[in-house]
Amino acid sequence: MHRLILGSAILLLGLTVNTSVAAQSYRIAASYTLGGDGSWDYLTYDSNMRRLYIGRSNRIMVVDPEHGKLMGEIPGFDRAHGVAVDEAAGRGFATSGGDGKVIRFDLKTLKVLGRTKVDMDADAIQFDPATGHVFTFNGDAHSVSVIDPGSGRLLGTIPLGAKPEFGVSDGHGRIYVNLESTSEVAEIDATGMKVIRKWPLAPCESPSGLAIDPVNHILFSGCHNQVMAMSDAVAGKVVATVPIGKGVDACRYDIVTALAFASTGDGTITVIHEDSPTSFRVVQTVQTQEGARTMGLDPATHRLFTVSAEREGKPKPGHHHAPVKPGTFRLMVLEQ
Numbered sequence: 059m060h061r062l063i064l065g066s067a068i069l070l071l072g073l074t075v076n077t078s079v080a081a082q083s084y085r086i087a088a089s090y091t092l093g094g095d096g097s098w099d100y101l102t103y104d105s106n107m108r109r110l111y112i113g114r115s116n117r118i119m120v121v122d123p124e125h126g127k128l129m130g131e132i133p134g135f136d137r138a139h140g141v142a143v144d145e146a147a148g149r150g151f152a153t154s155g156g157d158g159k160v161i162r163f164d165l166k167t168l169k170v171l172g173r174t175k176v177d178m179d180a181d182a183i184q185f186d187p188a189t190g191h192v193f194t195f196n197g198d199a200h201s202v203s204v205i206d207p208g209s210g211r212l213l214g215t216i217p218l219g220a221k222p223e224f225g226v227s228d229g230h231g232r233i234y235v236n237l238e239s240t241s242e243v244a245e246i247d248a249t250g251m252k253v254i255r256k257w258p259l260a261p262c263e264s265p266s267g268l269a270i271d272p273v274n275h276i277l278f279s280g281c282h283n284q285v286m287a288m289s290d291a292v293a294g295k296v297v298a299t300v301p302i303g304k305g306v307d308a309c310r311y312d313i314v315t316a317l318a319f320a321s322t323g324d325g326t327i328t329v330i331h332e333d334s335p336t337s338f339r340v341v342q343t344v345q346t347q348e349g350a351r352t353m354g355l356d357p358a359t360h361r362l363f364t365v366s367a368e369r370e371g372k373p374k375p376g377h378h379h380a381p382v383k384p385g386t387f388r389l390m391v392l393e394q
Contacts (some may be wrong), residue, residue, distance in 0.1 A: 090126025101354035113138035176203035236265035262287035267309035282304035296370035321353035
């Protein structure tokens with residue numbers, strides 16, 4: 059009898075846990091109009107300073123996402139993309155793709171400290187805690203640039219042989235980057251500054267956003283054929299895929315909740331639960347706003363951040379999207 063009761067209790071507990079995971083529901087809890095013209099790119103949340111950095115064409119917007127207030131802007135960009143933060147040094151680094159530069163700035167004052175010339179189309183950027191170096195992923199140049207954060211000196215360039223998109227660090231000396239043009243992942247030895255391995259992401263096509271579960275060594279690649287591909291970074295192979303929305307640009311992973319996220323231009327965020335290192339399932343598709351393709355995550359509160367705006371008129375020559383309608387750029391904060 060006692061065994062039966064205990065067994066039933068354990069079964070009930072298991073069902074309760076599974077149900078609670080499946081029932082986790084994100085919603086837009088707050089929306090703040092930030093305004094300003096120009097397109098946008100990556101969102102980076104600085105958990106230490108509790109700030110959100112948003113790439114906006116010719117500047118980086120620095121936002122207090124708790125109250126939806128603009129705290130300041132970092133100027134001087136030609137196609138602003140991503141931001142990386144070195145908390146210990148108190149410095150931030152942001153890519154300027156049009157002129158192939160990285161702009162260094164003070165985290166407290168937001169004052170520009172200097173510029174480092176890297177390869178053209180410097181796009182995504184990552185700080186690696188193992189080496190203390192900053193890595194930029196340069197799309198058109200098919201390369202990675204490595205920067206010393208203290209001096210801003212260019213330490214070296216790593217050829218990739220394909221167009222990179224987003225990259226992540228495992229915190230132990232390995233950098234992983236999606237190769238969009240060949241639908242692969244490249245593994246980089248951060249200390250040796252060289253590619254040591256690549257593996258295919260099939261059936262994934264044109265991977266963009268990338269996130270990592272550093273405990274189970276799982277990579278989450280958001281792909282433009284509307285799937286997320288999960289790779290075992292130790293074995294170097296895809297172990298699962300799940301469906302996501304159209305026009306993915308960002309992926310995030312919450313180590314506490316074991317939830318992965320893919321934000322897509324069709325105005326959805328797909329929420330995926332990692333049941334085990336080989337088993338994953340979609341638990342929710344959140345409606346946001348068309349164009350909300352980039353995303354940030356606060357690991358302490360588990361909030362998600364995304365942005366979008368209304369557009370009007372026709373695209374300018376050489377541009378994919380119509381101009382942003384003045385006054386419509388907004389930040390959306392999602393909570394459970």
